[in-house]
Amino acid sequence: MTRTFKAELLKLRRRRILTFAALGALAFSLITTIAVLLSAEPAGSGPEAAGRGPTLESLSGAGGIAESFATGVSFLGILVLVLFIANFAGEFSQGTFRTLLMRQPKRIGLLAGKMAALLVFAAGALALAELFGVLISLAFAPSQDIATSSWLTLDGFGEIASAYATALLGVSAWATLGAALAVLVRSIPIALGIGISWSGPIEHLTMDFWAGAAQSLNPR
Amino acid sequence: MTQTPPTISLDGLSKRYGDHVAVDDLTIEVPAGVVAGFVGPNGAGKTTTMAMLLGLVTPTAGSGTLLGHPLADPAAYLHRVGALIEGPAFYPGLTGAQNLAALATVAGHDRGRIGELLQLVGLGARGDDRFRGYSLGMKQRLGIAAALLGDPDLLILDEPINGLDPAGVHEMRGLIGRLADGRRTVFVSSHVLAELEQVCDWLIVVDHGALVYQGPAADLGREGAAIVAVPEHDADLQRLERLLNAAGHDSEIAGAEIVITVNGSEPRRLAADVNRAAGAEGIVLAELGPHKTTLEDRYLATVNGADR
Numbered sequence: 464m465t466r467t468f469k470a471e472l473l474k475l476r477r478r479r480i481l482t483f484a485a486l487g488a489l490a491f492s493l494i495t496t497i498a499v500l501l502s503a504e505p506a507g508s509g510p511e512a513a514g515r516g517p518t519l520e521s522l523s524g525a526g527g528i529a530e531s532f533a534t535g536v537s538f539l540g541i542l543v544l545v546l547f548i549a550n551f552a553g554e555f556s557q558g559t560f561r562t563l564l565m566r567q568p569k570r571i572g573l574l575a576g577k578m579a580a581l582l583v584f585a586a587g588a589l590a591l592a593e594l595f596g597v598l599i600s601l602a603f604a605p606s607q608d609i610a611t612s613s614w615l616t617l618d619g620f621g622e623i624a625s626a627y628a629t630a631l632l633g634v635s636a637w638a639t640l641g642a643a644l645a646v647l648v649r650s651i652p653i654a655l656g657i658g659i660s661w662s663g664p665i666e667h668l669t670m671d672f673w674a675g676a677a678q679s680l681n682p683r
Numbered sequence: 684m685t686q687t688p689p690t691i692s693l694d695g696l697s698k699r700y701g702d703h704v705a706v707d708d709l710t711i712e713v714p715a716g717v718v719a720g721f722v723g724p725n726g727a728g729k730t731t732t733m734a735m736l737l738g739l740v741t742p743t744a745g746s747g748t749l750l751g752h753p754l755a756d757p758a759a760y761l762h763r764v765g766a767l768i769e770g771p772a773f774y775p776g777l778t779g780a781q782n783l784a785a786l787a788t789v790a791g792h793d794r795g796r797i798g799e800l801l802q803l804v805g806l807g808a809r810g811d812d813r814f815r816g817y818s819l820g821m822k823q824r825l826g827i828a829a830a831l832l833g834d835p836d837l838l839i840l841d842e843p844i845n846g847l848d849p850a851g852v853h854e855m856r857g858l859i860g861r862l863a864d865g866r867r868t869v870f871v872s873s874h875v876l877a878e879l880e881q882v883c884d885w886l887i888v889v890d891h892g893a894l895v896y897q898g899p900a901a902d903l904g905r906e907g908a909a910i911v912a913v914p915e916h917d918a919d920l921q922r923l924e925r926l927l928n929a930a931g932h933d934s935e936i937a938g939a940e941i942v943i944t945v946n947g948s949e950p951r952r953l954a955a956d957v958n959r960a961a962g963a964e965g966i967v968l969a970e971l972g973p974h975k976t977t978l979e980d981r982y983l984a985t986v987n988g989a990d991r
Contacts, residue, residue, distance in 0.1 A: 466788055466789050466790070466791055467789055469788050470785045470786070470788035470789040471785075473781075473784060473785050473788055474774065474777060474781070474785055477777075477781070557772055557773075557774070557775070558769065558770070558772030559772050559773065559774060561739060561768070561769065561772060562772045562773065562786065562829070563786070563789055564737075564738070564739060565737050565738075565739070565761065565764075565766050565768070566761065566786060566789045566790035567761075567789050567790065568738045568757045568758050568761055569758070573789075
């Protein structure tokens with residue numbers, strides 16, 4: 464597993480991949496931070512009144528420093544799912560998994576090493592995205608009259624750490640789903656079809672059904 | 684003196700997929716240090732057998748050893764085996780050298796040999812190009828470089844010549860010959876024996892999953908040796924054939940000549956008998972000598988004989 468982990472990192476450490484990941488993190492942070500800060504309005508006056516977005520007041524709190532990152536990451540699930548499906552199923556469709564198996568015959572070790580390396584890479588990309596998000600938020604907040612005095616405090620750093628941990632957990636869950644689907648069906652289009660169907664309508668229908676059933680069984 | 688144990692030894696190896704028998708009770712031995720051709724028509728079970736040797740496919744029945752280790756424990760021998768099976772599969776976005784580096788890392792091999800191996804397979808100048816830009820011949824050669832990463836004792840190559848143009852076939856044959864340095868065993872498959880004829884000193888012929896022949900390449904179909912007699916006049920062909928058959932020889936007309944099967948006789952004595960019999964009937968022979976067949980002819984005769 465350790466050798467597979469190192470081999471996967473070797474592939475991920477290429478300049479092209481690193482540049483692409485850094486630019487992606489920067490673009491993600493720019494878009495989400497500006498969107499969140501621009502859309503924030505005083506409490507009770509905008510979409511946030513329905514509980515759908517942060518307010519200027521909430522952004523001025525300690526959590527405001529990581530708000531845009533936390534909001535943006537919640538939309539990353541499908542992207543992570545697609546990337547992991549493409550990466551894992553690609554090993555089967557390209558025949559490279561067979562090539563690896565001839566060097567290291569333990570399938571679980573191969574898959575675990577690869578998964579670990581990809582998650583380490585994802586963790587790095589998330590950290591970079593959050594760093595960019597914090598810096599852009601700090602630069603852009605004054606223009607929106609958002610107070611940043613409580614951002615660079617112990618509570619603020621705690622919020623950064625908490626947002627990062629939540630993001631990493633979410634990304635790991637989507638990554639595991641993507642990798643599992645890819646390994647099970649070994650086909651990029653079929654795995655994508657199942658994954659996207661699940662994360663879209665099926666998941667919502669199931670949750671609605673579950674919530675409805677729970678409510679009818681427990682009316683209180 | 685102790686005899687070197689065979690590099691590959693299979694005993695009744697079989698693989699079934701439902702009702703389809705891909706490999707049927709295969710018992711073979713490949714001596715150490717030879718270039719062994721594994722030959723048979725498409726669908727004869729060559730790739731499945733190789734996949735079982737490499738632990739990629741689990742046999743339905745039978746057993747065997749590779750480099751002295753049981754087939755059931757591929758981890759014990761795979762580090763001493765290099766393989767190219769079902770075509771070269773690499774990461775298209777990585778260069779040839781990067782692909783080799785990734786594979787060397789997975790296998791725990793020395794990455795310092797990559798440059799030397801790229802040179803050996805003739806990719807020294809193209810090692811930094813992406814794999815997706817390689818021609819088929821270059822991909823096959825990179826596959827062989829990958830197989831050589833651990834300086835293996837056994838090299839398993841599945842149809843390395845398949846799809847190559849004549850120049851590529853010539854290059855690949857030369858490369859296989861160079862890889863067999865007497866120390867390493869090379870087990871190479873092909874559905875066209877002529878492609879391997881010049882480099883193999885040991886042959887295993889399979890058809891429909893079953894063994895048809897194994898042994899030295901030079902001995903394949905030797906029992907079917909024949910001599911050929913050509914009368915001066917075509918008009919004498921049928922008369923000579925009748926004469927020889929009446930004398931108890933197994934002969935038949937093939938074009939403008941008569942082929943007489945040796946059938947365990949001493950070829951020289953048989954030739955003398957034929958010459959004497961023809962002369963006694965006033966038939967002058969314009970040619971009399973061994974029937975020249977290529978290894979490919981003998982292979983086809985062996986496979987076709989097995990089919991019957």
